[in-house]
Every structure is written in structure tokens, then in C-alpha cells.
Amino acid sequence: MLLFRGLKQVFKAGEGNIMWSSTLTLDLLLLGSLCLGVHAERTSYRPQSCTLECIQQGDPECEYCRITADDVQFSLSIPSNSPYGSCVPWPCYSFLGQETPEVCQHYVNAPHSISIEFEDSEDTPYDAITVSWSPSQYGIAYLHGFQVTLQALGGSQVVCQLFLLRNNLSLTPAHAQTVYYSDPFTHLSLDTEYVVTIMALPVPERWDQFHEKKHFFTRTCPEKNGLEECKKDWYPNYIEVHQENRDVLVTFNLAPENFKIRHYFSSCFGGGLRNYTDIKPDFSVNKTHHTYRLPNLQAGTNYTCEIAADIVDAVRKTFFVVVQHNSEEPLTSHFTESPSLIVLLSVGILLAATAVLTFTVVFKKRKKKKTVKTKLRPDIIEQYYDKNMEEGQCVLLDNNTRPPRLLICYSNNDGPTHVRVVLQLAAFLQKHMATEVHLDLWEALSIMEEGNLGWHCRRMKECDFVLVVCSRGLLQNLKNKCEDEEPMKNTTLATIAIIGEEMCRAKALGQDLSKYMAAIFEYSQESDIPAVLGLASRYTLTKDLPLLFSHLHGVALQKPGFYLQVDNISESGYSKLPAGLALQLAIQEAKALIFDEQTEEEHVGIPIIS
Known part of the structure; x- marks a missing residue:
């Protein structure tokens, strides 16, 4: 306002000079257009709640409106039980072409400058985002709205948001810097890859360059809730149990390094007794997994065990251990029958052992004869296998390896x-x-x-x-x-x-x-x-x-x-x-x-x- 007042005083001072007046008028027009351009660059719109009737009448109060499923009923060719749901490019004639069919005949190019903004959310296990973008300058005069879809990679569920501009609005290329926002997308899984797609409306007959995609990951639990909050919610999700004599070896996955969890504990209950084990992994040996021993468990007993990080209020992972009888231990005899039964049992065992021995000898002879017929030199056999393959080798796929x-x-x-x-x-x-x-x-x-x-x-x-x-x-x-x-x-x-x-x-x-x-x-x-x-x-x-x-x-x-x-x-x-x-x-x-x-x-x- 002060700038225009100063220019007005200068204009009055040179009122008698026609050339000075013309020059000043031109300067005012240029300055005004510059100010309007700066205003357009800084303009941003967030969705309003308004009716479809308000949009069709071109009411200035309904400049950028969200459209819900209750606002307008569409007759779609895709069935409602389709895996795509109702998230399809909305036909222009469904909501804009009844009175003015010509508005649906123009081409609108895809939006650009898509940005993802993370929102504050009290829902700890989930994330929330808002999407922003700018329209393309090509076909912008015929722009009537946007459709935003969000999909998690690996799933078929699609979430849609539809936004319309008022009917008699005509934008200029200067509005290509205007920023439009979506409503928040909530209840998104943490540390998950999503893809957001934004389409300009009306959807053209030419099926190219009308939408733009952006891939992004939601925040991890430490990024969203803080490291301390996520420590207690973490628990091992991989547990493998292996028995060695009377001892049981338990292997589990360790917490991520940035959690800085150095101690764990395990507690097992069975046979009326509780077994507590303090676990201190050696991170110089393995940073991702650790194996610890549960000693002297009772044979034939079922144990219910828990394992967790040794921090306050940590979530515990429950697993079960069944201790089998060790086959190397001598079996205790409980026979109380007559000696004749023991003699018969001994004879039966002797006959069975003889039959097994005979079968083993015959099998080895046949196998040896077959091996002689198909024997190859070790160097010939070796060339048909990968010589770099070693015992326990794992396939490591880093970020530089392109997946098939x-x-x-x-x-x-x-x-x-x-x-x-x-x-x-x-x-x-x-x-x-x-x-x-x-x-x-x-x-x-x-x-x-x-x-x-x-x-x-x-x-x-x-x-x-x-x-x-x-x-x-x-x-x-x-x-x-x-x-x-x-x-x-x-x-x-x-x-x-x-x-x-x-x-x-x-x-x-x-x-x-x-x-x-x-x-x-x-x-x-x-x-x-x-x-x-x-x-x-x-x-x-x-x-x-x-x-x-x-x-x-x-x-x-x-x-x-x-x-x-x-x-x-x-x-x-x-x-x-x-x-x-x-x-x-x-x-x-x-x-x-x-x-x-x-x-x-x-x-x-x-x-x-x-």
C-alpha cells in the first residue's frame, strides 16, 4: 500500500507531462503484474468442504473442494468387488459434462513437483502424510481438479482422494507455481514403501502424460516416535531351537544397532521349575543373531519360554521347548514278566539284528557294483559344480545388484x-x-x-x-x-x-x-x-x-x-x-x-x- 501511495504522488507531480505520464503508467502495469506473479508463486490451497452443486455454480467460496463418495454417485464399468476398488480415473462427463460437454474435450498435462510431508500422529504404530504438488502449465486453463491415489507396494488396497475446482475458474500459466495439498493419509504402516499417483482432471482421451508417480517410504519407528519409545516395543521375531544332548540351543535375531540394546534375558518354566538366563551377546562375532544355551533341562518336559531385551517394559516373545529323551542314554528296564518272555525278546532282537546286517551287506555290494560302472575321475566331477561354493555360503545381494x-x-x-x-x-x-x-x-x-x-x-x-x-x-x-x-x-x-x-x-x-x-x-x-x-x-x-x-x-x-x-x-x-x-x-x-x-x-x- 505504501508503494502505491508513493507512485501516486510521483504521478501527480508529473501530471502536465504526457510522456512522463505514459511511462509511469507502463511502470505501474509492469509492477502490478510482477506483484501478481509473486503472489501466484506463493499461493497454496488446502481442501475445502463444499457441495458439488456449489462447484457447478462456480461459487467463489468453492474454489478447491474435496469430493467424497456421498457427494456424487458414479456409474462405473469396473465392478465394486474389483481389486482396484473405486480408485479409477473418474470420467469427466460424470460430474462436469452434463451442462457444458466442451470442458471435457481439452487435454490437461500431468502435475509436477510432488512432495510428501509427514504429519504428527498420536497413533504410535502408524504414520500419516500429506501430499502436495503443482499443476502443469500445459492445458492449465481447462484444469478442473485432481485425483490422488495411494497404494502400498505388495498390497492391492488403494486409497483415493478426489478434489475439484469451481466450474468457471480459468487458470493462467502463472498459476503453475501454485501448490495444492491433499487431505492427510492416515493409518500407514511404518517403514513401508508406498507409491502416490496424482492425475489431472479431466482425464484426456490421450492416455499419456496425464499422471505423475512418486515412490516413498514411511518413517521408521525411531524416526517417528524416538529411539527410547521404540526400544520397548521391539522383540525378537526369529527364534530357532535345537537340542544338543540335554541342553537346548536357542538362536534369535538381535535388535538393530541404533537401538543400542546390549543385554537380553530368557525365562523358561516347566516341570514346576523356572529357569532364568542372562544373555550378553558378543557383537564382534555376529551383529545380527546370537545363540545361547539352556542347560540341564528335564527330559520329556514341555517348557514355556520368554525372551526379551533387558530394558524396562520390554515386549516379550514367547516360544515353546520340548526336551526329547536323549537316545544315547541307557534305557531303564521295567520288565516284571517271567524269564521266558525276556528270552523270547532277546531272540527276537538277535534275529532282527541279523536281518538288518544281511540287508546292509547286500545293499553295499549292489551299490559298489553300480558305482564301478559309472565311476568318473574327481576332476571331471568337479568341473560341473561351482568351485567357489563353500559350506554355509549365503547369497549376498547388495544395493548394487539389480534384482531379476x-x-x-x-x-x-x-x-x-x-x-x-x-x-x-x-x-x-x-x-x-x-x-x-x-x-x-x-x-x-x-x-x-x-x-x-x-x-x-x-x-x-x-x-x-x-x-x-x-x-x-x-x-x-x-x-x-x-x-x-x-x-x-x-x-x-x-x-x-x-x-x-x-x-x-x-x-x-x-x-x-x-x-x-x-x-x-x-x-x-x-x-x-x-x-x-x-x-x-x-x-x-x-x-x-x-x-x-x-x-x-x-x-x-x-x-x-x-x-x-x-x-x-x-x-x-x-x-x-x-x-x-x-x-x-x-x-x-x-x-x-x-x-x-x-x-x-x-x-x-x-x-x-x-
């Missing part, structure tokens, strides 16, 4: 339980088997942009491996393709046909076929694998998880006398991880459901496809 890219194809004809198993498998492979997984459930926007078949074809070219999850529904779909529909109208059938054609071409040219794999879960049969995939490597999951790991990373699992140890990737070990347990529960649910369906079909006389 894997495309997973499947059929949803077996119902949502089978789809859930595929989803949990993809999450386990990506999180614990160092694999970059591509799954259609995780890339909804890309599929909408390219089409289902186009997306699968591009991913097949880009990925190092393709895994087809075979099932009864997939095989049935292939058998009925001639009766129901043309193969190329079904994405699953078209994808299988393309994979079969690629394998036949590679076989004819003598090329490697390891790119393509077929897998079944334990509730399916090997006969469910289509004949067109006959050249692909076959795996039964979860039994063959180590073999699948070997295939993806190109490492040998064993050589004579040596074995590759891969933590938590085995038929019995994978369920110790949260993602593995989720996979196991999904498989059990699908297995129970499929068994019930087969039983019902048998009762009504429907033949079972084998």
Missing part, C-alpha cells in the same frame, strides 16, 4: 482365494527373495493406459523371467476357448499362446528356455499345466521355493558335500516370516475351498477335471 525382474501370469477363474494366493506369493518373492515382481494387480493405471494385453506383452519383453501360475481354472479356460470365445479376446489365453509361441521359437533356434516357468500350488495337480507350456521349467510351491530361488538368481544349491543355505526360503522355514505366514494361510484357505467344491461336485455327479 519377474512377470507373474495367472487365471482368476479359480475365484478370489486363488488370486489372493498369487498376490501373497508376489509379495513374498519381492520382499524375501530379492526379486522385482510385476503383477497386474499392482499396476492398474498402466494397464488402463496400455490395455491388458499390451501391458502383458511389454512386461514379457522387459522382464528376465515369466512365471505362469497354473490351476484348474486356467486349464478349463484353455479347453473351453473354442466353444466360448476367441483366444485373443481373453488376456490369459492370449498370454499363454504368446508364451508357447516364444518357447517353440527359442527351441527351434537352440536358444535358452529358462526365461519361462510354470508353477502350481499344492491344491493343484501337475496335470493342470497346459501342454503348450510343456517346455517350461516346472515347480510345485511352496515345496520348491529353494529351486525357484536358484532359478531366478542362477546359483547352484549344492555340490558334493556342500549345501547353499538360504534363510527362510524352504518348505518349512518360509512361514516364519510375516509375508510367508500370509502366503501359507492363503494357500490353506484356497485348499479348503477347492476341496469343498470338489466334494460338492462329486455328490452331484459332475466329473472332476484331472
